[in-house]
Amino acid sequence: xxxxxxxxxxxxxxxxxxxxxxxxxxxxxxxxxxxxxxxxxxxxxxxxxxxxxxxxxxxxxxxxxxxxxxxxxxxxxxxxxxxxxxxxxxxxxxxxxxxxxxxxxxxxxxxxxxxxxxxxxxxxxxxxxxxxxxxxxxxxxxxxxxxxxxxxxxxxxxxxxxxxxxxxxxxxxxxxxxxxxxxxxxxxxxxxxxxxxxxxxxxxxxxxxxxxxxxxxxxxxxxxxxxxxxxx
Amino acid sequence: xxxxxxxxxxxxxxxxxxxxxxxxxxxxxxxxxxxxxxxxxxxxxxxxxxxxxxxxxxxxxxxxxxxxxxxxxxxxxxxxxxxxxxxxxxxxxxxxxxxxxxxxxxxxxxxxxxxxxxxxxxxxxxxxxxxxxxxxxxxxxxxxxxxxxxxxxxxxxxxxxxxxxxxxxxxxxxxxxxxxxxxxxxxxxxxxxxxxxxxxxxxxxxxxxxxxxxxxxxxxxxxxxxxxxxxx
Numbered sequence: 193x194x195x196x197x198x199x200x201x202x203x204x205x206x207x208x209x210x211x212x213x214x215x216x217x218x219x220x221x222x223x224x225x226x227x228x229x230x231x232x233x234x235x236x237x238x239x240x241x242x243x244x245x246x247x248x249x250x251x252x253x254x255x256x257x258x259x260x261x262x263x264x265x266x267x268x269x270x271x272x273x274x275x276x277x278x279x280x281x282x283x284x285x286x287x288x289x290x291x292x293x294x295x296x297x298x299x300x301x302x303x304x305x306x307x308x309x310x311x312x313x314x315x316x317x318x319x320x321x322x323x324x325x326x327x328x329x330x331x332x333x334x335x336x337x338x339x340x341x342x343x344x345x346x347x348x349x350x351x352x353x354x355x356x357x358x359x360x361x362x363x364x365x366x367x368x369x370x371x372x373x374x375x376x377x378x379x380x381x382x383x384x385x386x387x388x389x390x391x392x393x394x395x396x397x398x399x400x401x402x403x404x405x406x407x408x409x410x411x412x413x414x415x416x417x418x419x420x421x422x423x424x
Numbered sequence: 425x426x427x428x429x430x431x432x433x434x435x436x437x438x439x440x441x442x443x444x445x446x447x448x449x450x451x452x453x454x455x456x457x458x459x460x461x462x463x464x465x466x467x468x469x470x471x472x473x474x475x476x477x478x479x480x481x482x483x484x485x486x487x488x489x490x491x492x493x494x495x496x497x498x499x500x501x502x503x504x505x506x507x508x509x510x511x512x513x514x515x516x517x518x519x520x521x522x523x524x525x526x527x528x529x530x531x532x533x534x535x536x537x538x539x540x541x542x543x544x545x546x547x548x549x550x551x552x553x554x555x556x557x558x559x560x561x562x563x564x565x566x567x568x569x570x571x572x573x574x575x576x577x578x579x580x581x582x583x584x585x586x587x588x589x590x591x592x593x594x595x596x597x598x599x600x601x602x603x604x605x606x607x608x609x610x611x612x613x614x615x616x617x618x619x620x621x622x623x624x625x626x627x628x629x630x631x632x633x634x635x636x637x638x639x640x641x642x643x644x645x646x647x648x649x650x651x652x653x654x655x656x
Contacts, residue, residue, distance in 0.1 A: 219451065219470045235520055237639060238451045239622040288467055390471040392624025407469060
């Protein structure tokens with residue numbers, strides 16, 4: 193029998209975005225930002241807000257200022273962020289896990305593939321939202337509070353890889369927004385897009401997605417395409 | 425001076441979708457459907473509902489049944505539609521005109537380009553929503569009640585062209601959803617896509633959009649590309 197070549201296949205690790213990737217919460221964030229912006233008399237179209245969710249709050253504010261031409265003071269920006277947070281927490285009861293999210297994470301744990309969650313959101317919001325995944329308290333979670341820059345900077349994914357003690361080149365970033373994918377390219381990870389945040393397939397492909405699936409359930413059914421051997 | 429050739433350029437007419445095209449109301453419809461579905465114990469992901477809004481209510485129900493595997497009786501379907509309607513009307517106060525919508529329609533009227541609104545929605549909802557455009561009562565409006573089949577059937581746009589006494593081939597359909605564009609192709613009108621309903625640009629192009637603009641304001645700035653000579 194011929195000897196197999198001695199190239200060792202590296203098992204990947206997975207770095208997941210949270211909102212729109214594991215939890216059906218993008219539309220809640222969109223409406224929470226809209227509510228907060230309207231309190232400031234800023235009427236920005238809902239779809240434009242949708243396309244900004246997933247960025248760090250600071251960068252969302254920059255982008256919104258560019259689109260509306262209105263410059264907020266630091267104090268106003270802080271108030272806007274607080275209003276968004278309050279409006280989001282009021283909508284917590286409407287959140288659901290995305291189909292397959294729990295099964296996917298449980299399967300990865302079962303076959304010893306490391307994974308973490310890296311979100312541009314605040315730790316307080318993420319901890320609340322993550323509860324509906326019902327996976328216990330010990331989820332490796334990196335939030336905006338852990339890094340200097342949120343997405344589309346690569347910092348959150350780099351910090352998540354470091355937390356798992358994995359080389360970022362062996363990591364697969366899974367996200368629903370173009371900001372996840374742009375950040376994954378800057379981090380030199382492989383990016384996988386999900387449609388479950390409401391972006392179109394080509395928007396994600398153009399932002400650099402290596403593969404695009406509908407949601408965690410479809411990703412799970414195709415997990416072998418991402419280098420994980422598991423009987424799913 | 426050479427004589428100009430005797431080809432007469434036909435002025436187009438415009439057939440507008442309503443939700444997501446003239447009014448920022450797609451996200452309200454999405455959440456209203458989600459609320460109604462949850463009352464039935466149907467947990468369908470928000471983005472999947474988003475991609476169905478703009479179809480006729482009956483076809484939405486077919487699509488949802490295909491995605492959830494649950495078959496509703498006629499009585500249940502009727503109740504679901506009623507719940508959606510109630511949930512939508514509760515959100516009327518959140519609706520805004522999309523940027524440029526009023527200016528675009530006023531300009532077309534000023535330069536004597538005929539236009540009408542053709543929506544898959546119920547007449548009652550459309551009449552309520554249309555009020556925020558503040559264009560008076562005499563808007564030519566075709567709704568689901570006027571035709572046998574809603575979008576993506578071509579009936580609504582064919583009926584709107586007939587109302588304007590225009591040949592459908594001279595009509596430009598403007599819509600935010602792939603159902604508008606698919607219907608416009610079936611009607612043999614020219615379809616123009618708007619991003620203001622939250623679809624991606626390529627989704628609209630793939631569905632057959634001849635041009636894609638961000639919103640009514642951007643369409644208005646490019647109105648010469650669509651064959652309307654106006655000083656805007």
